[in-house]
Amino acid sequence: MLIGLCGTTCSGKHVVASYLTRSYGCIPIYYRPQNTKPDQDHTFGTIEGLVNFVTKRWQRNYVLERITYDHVLEALSKRPFFLLVSIDAPVSLRWERLLASGRSGTESTASSFETFVSQSDVQMYHPTDGLARLMTEAQVKLINSADHLDTLYAAIDRLNLLDESRLRPSWDQYFMQLASLAAQRSNCMKRRVGAVLVREKRVVSTGYNGTPRGLKNCNHGGCARCNDGQGTGAALSTCLCLHAEENALLEAGRERIREGTILYCDTIKITQVGISEVVYSQGYSMDRETATILQEGGVKLRQFSPPRRGLVCLGDS
Structure with a gap:
């Protein structure tokens, strides 16, 4: 180097x-x-x-x-x-x-x-x-x-x-960066989230959160819950936005999700994905419940933290 x-x-x-x-x-x-x-x-x-x-x-x-x-x-x-x-x-x-x-x-x-x-x-x-x-x-x-x-x-x-x-970048870092890139396509007014489904180090599908196809985009008022500024976990039943993970799974189709498939997501939200491993970079308020359900379902859950980049203050303790 x-x-x-x-x-x-x-x-x-x-x-x-x-x-x-x-x-x-x-x-x-x-x-x-x-x-x-x-x-x-x-x-x-x-x-x-x-x-x-x-x-x-x-x-x-x-x-x-x-x-x-x-x-x-x-x-x-x-x-x-x-x-x-x-x-x-x-x-x-x-x-x-x-x-x-x-x-x-x-x-x-x-x-x-x-x-x-x-x-x-x-x-x-x-x-x-x-x-x-x-x-x-x-x-x-x-x-x-x-x-x-x-x-x-x-x-x-x-x-x-x-x-x-x-x-x-390592494979984890590479796929997590792809997930972050996918998140840039999100129009959700609450939080941008991206996800990538991977099998044998090959991308199966990608997804980002937002309203379903055919509906008005979230940032154009398509989801009243997100546009009303509801707090975390509030009024979830009224939210129209699909999670990034859901979109990635729907795009892949069940026949393409086999044993060994890994989900990379920059923010993990869903509670059940039916794949072998979930790798995420940021936490969310439901992480404990999510981790418990994934563990019971035999799905490995782990957090990935890449090397620190960007602006770094060397006076930090």
């Missing part, structure tokens, strides 16, 4: 890179366009040279501390072993770190906080060279608001950035 870091001045890129090197055995690798030596000591003058080097040794773990160019990210993103991690921190905290480190001559020449803020704005939002475009592409976005290094290190340990499923 190659972990690439991009981020603002004094956000903690060097600290994170050093910790990954020291504690996880990642090999530091550098891209320096001004380098005139022929790719020595893991320092490369061309991004093509760096990419080719890592490609031939992709089973080892590398960390590239600073990504600042679009063409660098474009070249790296084509490879299946690359993970982009962005790092940022509140500007006032980054200024304090800069003063404490005495590194005002490295990434910043600011002599005052106001100048530092102006430089940070340019660094992030320059129309052609701003980091904002790169950082939005990151699979993991870290906010390094940690007050102590031990807090930062513990947060990195919990993230487990070297988890291979970050690069290629």
